[in-house]
Amino acid sequence: MAILSRTGTRSIAFVLCLAWFFCQFKVGLAKGLHKVPDPSGAHPAAPLGGHQKPPGPLPAGPGAQHKTHGAARLGTIFNVLQFGARSGARQSQSQPFVRTWRAACDFNGPASVVVPPGVFTLAETVFQGPCKGPPPTSITVQIQGTLKAVGDPSEYSDKYWISVEHVNGLLITGSGTIDGSGPSVWKYDDCKGNTNCASLPSSMYFNEVQNAQIKGLRFLDSMGFHMHISNCAEFSIIGVHINAPRDSPNTDGMHISRSSKVKVLRTTIGTGDDCISIGQGAVDVTVNEVTCGPGHGISVGSLGKLPDELDVNGVTVTNCTIIGTENGIRIKTWPGSAPSKALRMLFSNIVMDNVANPIIIDQNYGSKDSKPSLVKLSDITYEDIRGTSSTPTAVSLSCSPGAACDNLMLNNINLQPKIPTMRLDATCTNAKVKYIGCQFPPPCAPHPP
Numbered sequence: 463m464a465i466l467s468r469t470g471t472r473s474i475a476f477v478l479c480l481a482w483f484f485c486q487f488k489v490g491l492a493k494g495l496h497k498v499p500d501p502s503g504a505h506p507a508a509p510l511g512g513h514q515k516p517p518g519p520l521p522a523g524p525g526a527q528h529k530t531h532g533a534a535r536l537g538t539i540f541n542v543l544q545f546g547a548r549s550g551a552r553q554s555q556s557q558p559f560v561r562t563w564r565a566a567c568d569f570n571g572p573a574s575v576v577v578p579p580g581v582f583t584l585a586e587t588v589f590q591g592p593c594k595g596p597p598p599t600s601i602t603v604q605i606q607g608t609l610k611a612v613g614d615p616s617e618y619s620d621k622y623w624i625s626v627e628h629v630n631g632l633l634i635t636g637s638g639t640i641d642g643s644g645p646s647v648w649k650y651d652d653c654k655g656n657t658n659c660a661s662l663p664s665s666m667y668f669n670e671v672q673n674a675q676i677k678g679l680r681f682l683d684s685m686g687f688h689m690h691i692s693n694c695a696e697f698s699i700i701g702v703h704i705n706a707p708r709d710s711p712n713t714d715g716m717h718i719s720r721s722s723k724v725k726v727l728r729t730t731i732g733t734g735d736d737c738i739s740i741g742q743g744a745v746d747v748t749v750n751e752v753t754c755g756p757g758h759g760i761s762v763g764s765l766g767k768l769p770d771e772l773d774v775n776g777v778t779v780t781n782c783t784i785i786g787t788e789n790g791i792r793i794k795t796w797p798g799s800a801p802s803k804a805l806r807m808l809f810s811n812i813v814m815d816n817v818a819n820p821i822i823i824d825q826n827y828g829s830k831d832s833k834p835s836l837v838k839l840s841d842i843t844y845e846d847i848r849g850t851s852s853t854p855t856a857v858s859l860s861c862s863p864g865a866a867c868d869n870l871m872l873n874n875i876n877l878q879p880k881i882p883t884m885r886l887d888a889t890c891t892n893a894k895v896k897y898i899g900c901q902f903p904p905p906c907a908p909h910p911p
C-alpha cells in the first residue's frame with residue numbers, strides 16, 4: 463500500500479479514500495468483534511454459602527482448616543464474619559477485616575479471605591504482605607458482598623481508601639462491589655482550576671504488588687480514582703466493571719504508573735474522567751476489549767508534570783469501543799516539563815461512537831507555561847480506528863515545539879461526522895506522520911514552518 467509522507471497532498475489521500483468500499487468492508491468485518499464482557503465475572507463462584515464456618519471468632523491455624531470442594535484454589539477460608547465483621551453496621555469494620563487478612567496472609571498454605579454477601583462499611587484500610595501462601599497465589603480475596611467507604615474525607619489520611627501493599631501472588635475475585643461513597647465527598651474536590659489540589663482517595667491502591675489478578679468485581683462511585691496501580695508488575699485486571707456518573711470529578715477508572723506488564727482485559731468503564739490513564743513509568747501496558755464511556759477516554763498521561771518522571775515504553779490498546787467520551791485516544795503532556803520519553807504505542811481496531819477528539823495528542827496540556835514540553839513522543843501507530851466524531855477536529859496531533867513527535871503512523875482511519883452536515887479535519891503541529899491506507903479525515907496539510 464502507498465505510504466504518504468507528511469508532504470503527501472490532500473488530493474492523493476482523497477483518491478486513496480475512494481477505496482471507500484474497502485473501508486466499509488473492514489468496518490463490516492469488525493462489527494461483532496466486541497463482545498460484551500461477561501458480567502458474571504471471570505471465574506465460577508466458589509461454593510461459599512453453606513460451606514463456611516458459622517460466625518464467631520476463629521483463630522487461624524489447623525482449627526481454621528476448611529477446604530472447599532469446587533474451587534480448591536481457595537484453600538483455607540478466612541471469613542470476615544469469623545473475625546467479628548458485621549454486615550450493615552455503620553461503623554467501620556476495618557479492624558476485623560485487617561485481622562482476617564492477617565490470619566490468611568500469615569497462614570502457611572493456600573488461603574482465602576472471604577467477604578460474604580452483605581454491606582461492610584470500611585474506613586481507610588491497609589492490607590500488607592508479604593503473604594505466606596505458596597506460589598503462584600500467596601493469598602486470595604473473594605468478595606461477594608459490598609465494601610462501602612466511610613463518606614467523610616477527614617477520615618482519610620492518605621491517597622487511598624483501601625491499600626494493598628507488598629504482595630507477590632494476589633487474586634481478588636468475586637461478584638462483589640467496591641462502593642467508594644463518592645457522592646458524599648465529590649463536593650470537596652477542588653481540582654477544577656487548581657492544578658496542585660489534593661486528590662480524593664482512590665478506592666483501591668496497589669503498591670508493590672506482583673503477579674496479581676483482579677477479576678470480575680464491580681467498582682462504583684469512587685471518591686478519587688477507582689484503581690491506582692503503582693510500582694506493580696505482572697498485574698492483570700479482567701472482566702471488571704467500573705461506574706461513576708459522567709460529571710463526577712477525577713474519578714478515573716484506573717491509573718497505572720511506574721508499573722510493568724499490566725493487562726486490562728474485557729472490562730467496562732464509565733466515569734467522569736479518564737477510563738484508563740497510563741502515567742509515567744508505565745512499561746508494557748496492554749488494554750484489550752475495553753468498553754469506555756462516558757468519561758474522558760483512554761489516556762497516556764498526563765506526563766511531565768513532575769521532575770524526574772520515568773519514561774513510558776510500550777502501550778498496546780486493541781479491540782476497544784469508546785462511546786460518547788470527551789476524547790478517544792489521548793496523549794497529553796505538560797508544557798515546561800523536564801525531558802522524558804513516551805514511545806512504542808499501538809492503538810488498533812478501535813471503534814469510536816460519538817466521541818469528541820477521537821485521536822488527540824496534546825503537548826500543551828494543563829497549564830499556560832510558555833516553555834515547551836520536553837516529553838518526546840515517538841513510534842506511535844494508530845490503525846483501524848473508525849466510527850464517529852462529535853467535533854470537527856477528529857485528528858489533532860499537537861506536538862511540542864521543543865520535542866517534535868517522531869514516527870507517528872496513521873493506518874486506515876475512517877472517522878465520520880456524528881452530525882452529517884459537519885466537516886471533519888485533521889491538524890498536525892511539529893509531527894512527523896506517515897499515512898497508510900484509507901484516511902478520513904484526509905491527512906493534515908503540512909504545517910507552515
Ligand SMILES: *[C@@H]1O[C@H](CO)[C@@H](O)[C@H](O)[C@H]1NC(C)=O
Nearest residue numbers: 492495749750751780781811
Ligand atoms: C483483536 O481482534 C483481532 C480481530 O478479531 C484479533 O485477531 C486479535 O487477536 C485481537 N487482539 C487480542 C489481543 O485479543
